[in-house]
Amino acid sequence: MQYHLDRVSTGDPAISQPSGAIHGATDAVDVLIVGCGPAGLTLAAQLAQFPDISTRIFESKSGPLEIGQADGIACRSVEMFEAFGFAEKVLKEAYWVNEVAFWRPNENGTGLRRADRIQDVEDDLSEMPHVILSQARVHDFYLEIMRNSASRLEPDYSRELIGLTTDPGADYPTTATFRGPNGETEIIRARYVVGCDGARSKVRKAMGHDLKGEAARQLWGVMDILAITDFPDIRLKAAIQSADQGSILIIPREGGYLVRLYIELDTLQGDERAADRGVTSEMLIAKAGDILAPYTLDVKEVAWWSAYEIGQRVCDAFDDVPDTERSFRTPRVFIAGDACHTHSPKAGQGMNVSMADTFNLGWKLAAVLRKQAAPSLLHTYSEERCAKAKELIDFDRDMARLFSVKPKNEIEAEQFQSYFKKHGRYTAGVETRYDPSLITASDEFQHLAAGMKVGMRFHSAPVVRLGDGKPMELGHTIKADGRWRLIAFAGAGDNGQSGGRIASLCHYLEQDPRSPVTKYTPSGSNIDAVIDVRAVFQSSHREIALEALPHLLLPAKGRYGLLDYEKAFCPNHKSGPDIFDQRGIDRQSGAIVIVRPDQFIAKIQPLEDHSGLERYFDEFMIST
Amino acid sequence: MQYHLDRVSTGDPAISQPSGAIHGATDAVDVLIVGCGPAGLTLAAQLAQFPDISTRIFESKSGPLEIGQADGIACRSVEMFEAFGFAEKVLKEAYWVNEVAFWRPNENGTGLRRADRIQDVEDDLSEMPHVILSQARVHDFYLEIMRNSASRLEPDYSRELIGLTTDPGADYPTTATFRGPNGETEIIRARYVVGCDGARSKVRKAMGHDLKGEAARQLWGVMDILAITDFPDIRLKAAIQSADQGSILIIPREGGYLVRLYIELDTLQGDERAADRGVTSEMLIAKAGDILAPYTLDVKEVAWWSAYEIGQRVCDAFDDVPDTERSFRTPRVFIAGDACHTHSPKAGQGMNVSMADTFNLGWKLAAVLRKQAAPSLLHTYSEERCAKAKELIDFDRDMARLFSVKPKNEIEAEQFQSYFKKHGRYTAGVETRYDPSLITASDEFQHLAAGMKVGMRFHSAPVVRLGDGKPMELGHTIKADGRWRLIAFAGAGDNGQSGGRIASLCHYLEQDPRSPVTKYTPSGSNIDAVIDVRAVFQSSHREIALEALPHLLLPAKGRYGLLDYEKAFCPNHKSGPDIFDQRGIDRQSGAIVIVRPDQFIAKIQPLEDHSGLERYFDEFMIST
Numbered sequence A, B: 001m002q003y004h005l006d007r008v009s010t011g012d013p014a015i016s017q018p019s020g021a022i023h024g025a026t027d028a029v030d031v032l033i034v035g036c037g038p039a040g041l042t043l044a045a046q047l048a049q050f051p052d053i054s055t056r057i058f059e060s061k062s063g064p065l066e067i068g069q070a071d072g073i074a075c076r077s078v079e080m081f082e083a084f085g086f087a088e089k090v091l092k093e094a095y096w097v098n099e100v101a102f103w104r105p106n107e108n109g110t111g112l113r114r115a116d117r118i119q120d121v122e123d124d125l126s127e128m129p130h131v132i133l134s135q136a137r138v139h140d141f142y143l144e145i146m147r148n149s150a151s152r153l154e155p156d157y158s159r160e161l162i163g164l165t166t167d168p169g170a171d172y173p174t175t176a177t178f179r180g181p182n183g184e185t186e187i188i189r190a191r192y193v194v195g196c197d198g199a200r201s202k203v204r205k206a207m208g209h210d211l212k213g214e215a216a217r218q219l220w221g222v223m224d225i226l227a228i229t230d231f232p233d234i235r236l237k238a239a240i241q242s243a244d245q246g247s248i249l250i251i252p253r254e255g256g257y258l259v260r261l262y263i264e265l266d267t268l269q270g271d272e273r274a275a276d277r278g279v280t281s282e283m284l285i286a287k288a289g290d291i292l293a294p295y296t297l298d299v300k301e302v303a304w305w306s307a308y309e310i311g312q313r314v315c316d317a318f319d320d321v322p323d324t325e326r327s328f329r330t331p332r333v334f335i336a337g338d339a340c341h342t343h344s345p346k347a348g349q350g351m352n353v354s355m356a357d358t359f360n361l362g363w364k365l366a367a368v369l370r371k372q373a374a375p376s377l378l379h380t381y382s383e384e385r386c387a388k389a390k391e392l393i394d395f396d397r398d399m400a401r402l403f404s405v406k407p408k409n410e411i412e413a414e415q416f417q418s419y420f421k422k423h424g425r426y427t428a429g430v431e432t433r434y435d436p437s438l439i440t441a442s443d444e445f446q447h448l449a450a451g452m453k454v455g456m457r458f459h460s461a462p463v464v465r466l467g468d469g470k471p472m473e474l475g476h477t478i479k480a481d482g483r484w485r486l487i488a489f490a491g492a493g494d495n496g497q498s499g500g501r502i503a504s505l506c507h508y509l510e511q512d513p514r515s516p517v518t519k520y521t522p523s524g525s526n527i528d529a530v531i532d533v534r535a536v537f538q539s540s541h542r543e544i545a546l547e548a549l550p551h552l553l554l555p556a557k558g559r560y561g562l563l564d565y566e567k568a569f570c571p572n573h574k575s576g577p578d579i580f581d582q583r584g585i586d587r588q589s590g591a592i593v594i595v596r597p598d599q600f601i602a603k604i605q606p607l608e609d610h611s612g613l614e615r616y617f618d619e620f621m622i623s624t
């Protein structure tokens, strides 16, 4: 955490000074968000970082969520929480998924036995664990980030969207109508509207989009309970397939006692809907007991429960621009999260994918509204996230089918387990890979950093910060602040000394009028305000002379021109293989890794390829 | 964190339900604390955990500290913060002291050169780092713990203690008089008074105690600044001894830019006091510049500064019982922190030792007030902490002298460095060792756990929790909740199965009317309410059958009788040597480690020595 740059202030450094412009009551805003679920709150927390953008977020419920809904938080989401600054709170409260147990009937077809027990997340998949925490607490943390931001953003509750129209020519091209707490209507005009309003999204309907796909007719129940059982793996994630009673997924919950059960119910017939079955919590308890037999299950309290059918559905596009108009018009209305894709909760993706949607969208909206990037950047949101949603739907369909089909024999049961293992990377959220596009370069130079995949999220690794010798994660320098990162990995023998490639790169970036740093940084701003340049050297931190670093790696910032000592890093030799080995960086030539504000790798290229940097950014950035 | 035991509740689990009895306005209390410094707040946060104890804390200032004073937080203090539940907040905000640099003049006697650079804290000294954070923020975290406790304890500000009398026979034997915000007097009667009122303690004076020792006549200045310098180690802790301008200690501060300088000024003459010198911040800046030359120092903002003389002083006793009366009377008034010892800030001990004082006292007061322990337990506070204060004073005197003496040559300068290194363990706060006493056993069985020293703090090590496979620190199970821990390390081949030594121990503890668990646990309370039994096995967590564990390691708790799955642990084979090797536990015989509520090891003994357990506790515990 960096603070005290412009003055020494007292109190909690996470609470920003309120900005002059608090946009609370205005009815014409830059961005209007509909819905306070994980998608809406991720976007609101992101936009709240920019007090120059006016944002409002409306929610039909009368206050924050208190209980229920999703609870699975993939490694990738915890990485994102770190960027927002609340990962440590989630890690403290959450249940950590360390292992998964698989239970099946005994060889003779009766009872249950533990068939396997595996590590949930493979080593070095992420520096963050896979955890379980009530969605309500995730909401709370986002709300706190918003409240502490310079924008002091707070949701407007008890406001239901009832209409949305667009007038492309107007200054505020969208007009949204809400019904307020007393039935009154409230009209908000916005430059952009983002529908994060869940599976029955009004925003989606206003755009004329449909969720497409078929509902699998499998009925499932879910309940959060306090219970006593002699089933030994009750504090492990456990997939249990009984001989003829169906299957259960056990998800232990935060706090040491609470547990969630996903329980297989019947197949729905014809036009039947989940609600028609009149499912009750008593039915769920009875069914769970049958599946778990011969183990006992004595339920003491049901904190929350629900019954639903699994359906895999997705929208064709996540914005309001038809394919035929994409070349001449940019989007004004977006949808994100459950509004554009629904799937079973089995792989625990609901909350995660929804947050990933708006983490992708947030920085793009901010860049366009702050006039850093051309509006065409906004096309990449639907392109990128719609493709990923389709992948998820396919994955989820396979997964749900496998889960519901009774394994006929050992071989089929093992198939399920091996599928489950194989997809650990996928469900951890770290397999997302965007195709080459306006903002994702080809893999031409992938060989320079084989373990940092272009189009995938920047995979953190341990380093030591040169200035103060602090052992830390390199990825944790990438905060959700809308900035780009150029991470320069030095070639062999380059300690930043004058004449070396790092020094030349820094000199170019800081001095050359064609460099992206000089071109896109507004005058008067800190040199790292738009593009944050960092370097990683191969020598250990005691071997490098800080005073010989190029100026850009010790930049003078703020009203006093204080030096920022947090730009240069070295390998951490205590934590295992060094970062160059761990991430396959070419030790001879080094590399530049361009990282997007949402932590995805946009491009890898040689250190000396200055024009490559210009070509990349010139596609969509606007010079100041 | 364990919660949801008696019901599933929503919101932040760190915020306890308010207890029926909120003691805010009462004028007769169990414990009256005077002074809201680190000593007073540690005690208040500890007592706030027990809503059945009424506590008030009075402070003469009008509100919380905002800036200045101490900033060094030793590893041991961070361990204690973990027990209070806010270590992660400190770790996030603080500067981490990773290395120390030593600077001296060049061989020819001019300028400055880096003579050495060493790791600040040796490996495996603590699982926690040495950090630097404003004392004001530490206060804030304690205040938050108090506010969130069931007691909802808040300080009463603007209340200055002006008188204190004791009447040993009365129900509330002490009467304290305060001057309130408008000059009015307020009278509070208390069973116990703890003077945490700093170096000029009124409570100390009321007891008739004096600080003894001589003031070293060295004048020092300290300032927290924002500055630009070309001195390369400005973000490292750095001790600089110039050729003839004196010395400086650089302490980088939280946030990346702020830095504290401790600057040597002149020796005071005769009766002269620090104030007589008319020190100004300009003088400090000029002096610092001279010492740092030829490096530049351009100070942009002085956030806080102070000038003081170093004195090493300590009281003879920390309570109100003269030695001659110790056999027939127990203490009613205590002093803690700067009220009983003062020393230079050079070794960064002020805040740390003050907090350690009241962490030692807090659980003892609670145990006596809750009728778990005999009042004679209270004698051990002064015994233990006064001895440690005297050690500190001696250490500090040596340290301050070495720091102030101009090294005549390389050899003397190196002496300072080697002294500094040798005392790293001491300043980390982990060398504190209490002598054998009522509550500290002899080292008769030390060989059973060579790396867990009787009388020293329980040194954490990595383990895996059996129930959920979570990799974690064993020491982090020891919370500041006033409970004792019996940690049973299993002998070879013992997986908790029936007939083994762990099972026999658990059976004895749970069933035998003579066992400390049955004897001291009030009926109706959870079985771990007073003594929390945990076991560490030698087998890896996948090799142990949870269902075969003795009942005491899967205890039924709370109103539903839910099972607690967090009592059994296994080695963590991924994190280096396993805990048995790391802490020298006898693999053949195993051992019991009795840990006090303040995390100190009270006794080590064989697993099968049941009567040894009884003898230990029977000395001071009261059976229910």
Ligand SMILES: Cc1cc2nc3c(=O)[nH]c(=O)nc-3n(C[C@H](O)[C@H](O)[C@H](O)COP(=O)(O)OP(=O)(O)OC[C@H]3O[C@@H](n4cnc5c(N)ncnc54)[C@H](O)[C@@H]3O)c2cc1C
Residues within 6 Å of the ligand: A034, A035, A036, A037, A038, A039, A040, A058, A059, A060, A061, A068, A069, A070, A071, A072, A135, A159, A160, A161, A162, A196, A197, A198, A199, A200, A201, A202, A222, A306, A336, A337, A338, A339, A344, A345, A346, A348, A349, A350, A351, A354
């Ligand atoms: C009842 C329920 C149970 C669930 N159970 C599970 C589970 O067991 N496991 C799992 O993994 N996932 C579960 N999910 C799914 C998971 O919660 C979602 O995938 C995730 O919340 C998606 O986030 P989102 O922000 O896209 O949408 P949501 O979280 O659905 O948020 C949408 C928000 O928009 C608001 N809204 C809707 N319409 C309007 C309007 N017209 N005007 C204003 N506001 C509006 C809603 O009130 C809601 O707060 C459940 C969802 C629900 C609703």
Ligand SMILES: Cc1cc2nc3c(=O)[nH]c(=O)nc-3n(C[C@H](O)[C@H](O)[C@H](O)COP(=O)(O)OP(=O)(O)OC[C@H]3O[C@@H](n4cnc5c(N)ncnc54)[C@H](O)[C@@H]3O)c2cc1C
Residues within 6 Å of the ligand: B034, B035, B036, B037, B038, B039, B040, B058, B059, B060, B061, B068, B069, B070, B071, B072, B135, B159, B160, B161, B162, B196, B197, B198, B199, B200, B201, B202, B222, B306, B336, B337, B338, B339, B344, B345, B346, B348, B349, B350, B351, B354
């Ligand atoms: C001005 C100053 C500068 C310091 N600078 C450094 C430094 O640079 N480095 C360092 O390591 N340490 C420094 N210290 C020392 C460090 O702050 C102390 O060692 C530490 O705070 C001791 O904690 P304590 O709780 O025992 O006492 P204190 O923190 O002194 O707290 C005592 C509290 O009691 C209150 N009080 C006093 N008398 C009364 C009364 N009659 N009635 C009610 N309340 C009363 C005081 O207002 C104060 O809040 C400094 C201390 C001071 C006062």
